[in-house]
Amino acid sequence: MYLVSQIEDSKDLEKALKKHYKEIFENELFDWYTDESKWPKKSCIMVFKEFFEVEFNEMVINLSRDDLILDEV
Numbered sequence: 001m002y003l004v005s006q007i008e009d010s011k012d013l014e015k016a017l018k019k020h021y022k023e024i025f026e027n028e029l030f031d032w033y034t035d036e037s038k039w040p041k042k043s044c045i046m047v048f049k050e051f052f053e054v055e056f057n058e059m060v061i062n063l064s065r066d067d068l069i070l071d072e073v
Contacts, residue, residue, distance in 0.1 A: 003060065013056050021048045028052065 002024055004016045025048045029039050040047050062068060 001057075001060070017054060018045055021045050024048075025051070 002020065004020060007013060007016055022043060025043055028051075029036075033039060040051075
């Protein structure tokens, strides 16, 4: 799950994906293969969508009693 800034309009969902897909793509691929030579040669939004099913959610609920830890990606 990836969090982005609050989005006011549903039309902005695709804009947010286009803005962040490359970072998400690389992060997910690295979890599968640390050898980047095995990654797809193209990393455009269309290839991203072939690899991943994208689902947008408006809410995240933290059920933990622990404080959230912000981690720079």
